[in-house]
Ligand SMILES: Nc1ncnc2c1ncn2[C@@H]1O[C@H](COP(=O)(O)OP(=O)(O)OP(=O)(O)O)[C@@H](O)[C@H]1O
């Protein structure tokens with residue numbers, strides 16, 4: 001896709017002329033005569049460069065440049081100066097312009113300046129993305145992960161946080177659903193408001209409704225006073241409905257009405273109250289099959305599933321296991337006053353080979369325990385829970401008892417290498433570590449099996 005240049009000038013003839021020359025050189029061009037429209041579009045669209053005249057009617061191009069730099073610092077601005085005075089040029093650069101071109105300019109000169117600006121933009125984008133990968137963190141605070149699987153999650157979280165959209169977070173137990181819900185809140189304009197979490201599975205049906213929607217005084221025996229309810233407690237903030245898959249059907253019907261009308265009716269009350277909370281929900285159940293079998297309302301699923309964030313299980317996140325483990329070692333060492341430096345290669349191998357049914361929570365607990373037990377300055381295999389040390393990957397390979405299905409050792413090796421490569425997301429160095437081979441040996445084996453099978 002060719003980069004789009006936004007050209008701002010009050011002279012229509014110049015706009016037509018620039019559009020023609022720049023298109024010929026392969027750029028997509030958008031033009032406007034209004035600095036306000038330019039600013040609006042620059043903030044909402046993804047332009048490669050803004051090319052602005054120094055004077056746009058009575059308005060100043062330098063002022064526009066400053067405002068674009070403030071609103072979207074990643075977009076380079078090039079200013080066209082008509083007078084060629086040094087003063088104007090210096091002033092444009094001071095305002096944060098990437099470059100200036102003096103009129104009349106040759107198309108080649110303009111092209112050069114545009115290319116430099118676009119290269120600069122591409123480079124700074126790359127630096128930013130590399131930096132966030134190195135930190136293992138993106139805009140979403142506290143969610144660690146560098147794997148491609150988590151990269152996608154973090155990208156969606158970063159993109160929707162500010163929009164206030166209703167989000168459904170799914171994933172196995174311990175994959176970080178609540179963490180994502182909090183990150184969505186923290187990165188939203190509602191961050192200063194309350195984050196109210198409720199576990200829909202933990203309360204009996206009747207209590208859940210009065211918790212959520214509130215109740216009027218005397219609504220039932222124990223209702224001695226009026227109660228506001230969590231929808232209203234979350235005013236100006238986020239309401240997190242956890243384990244929504246467990247919500248009883250009667251409550252589901254009331255929740256659907258509330259979400260449709262943006263109003264709640266407290267239990268026993270004859271009036272409705274408008275609420276102002278962003279709704280984030282989570283479940284570790286396969287909610288779509290629950291909807292298909294009729295235990296979860298399809299229309300409610302449709303309402304809560306405006307944006308879907310699906311957290312991958314830890315075993316599908318490759319090296320993230322080690323990234324998380326190292327951060328947890330540091331965290332718990334600090335908490336328990338230990339001077340731990342890290343873990344042995346052997347421990348790393350075991351952590352990578354274990355399938356983590358309890359996901360990040362299980363890893364975190366295992367590391368906390370290991371740190372508490374550790375004696376030297378490294379966590380060693382003995383400090384790990386028995387189930388991790390005992391985990392025998394052999395059961396991946398030999399599960400049947402049918403003699404006709406038994407195979408040669410070489411075939412076992414081939415299958416096992418393929419399985420390990422798949423689990424670590426194709427990383428040969430990680431696979432080599434798990435297999436206890438050096439990289440070149442692994443490489444040779446992978447190549448051999450590949451050529452055997454082709
Ligand atoms: N990517 C991550 N980076 C750092 N910490 C994480 C990450 N994912 C999960 N955790 C930590 O793991 C623990 C479990 O996460 P969380 O409570 O969000 O999981 P959950 O999906 O809501 O689990 P459950 O389904 O059991 O409620 C928390 O302490 C959380 O901080």
Ligand SMILES: [Mg+2]
Nearest residue numbers: 177178242282
């Ligand atoms: Mg949870």
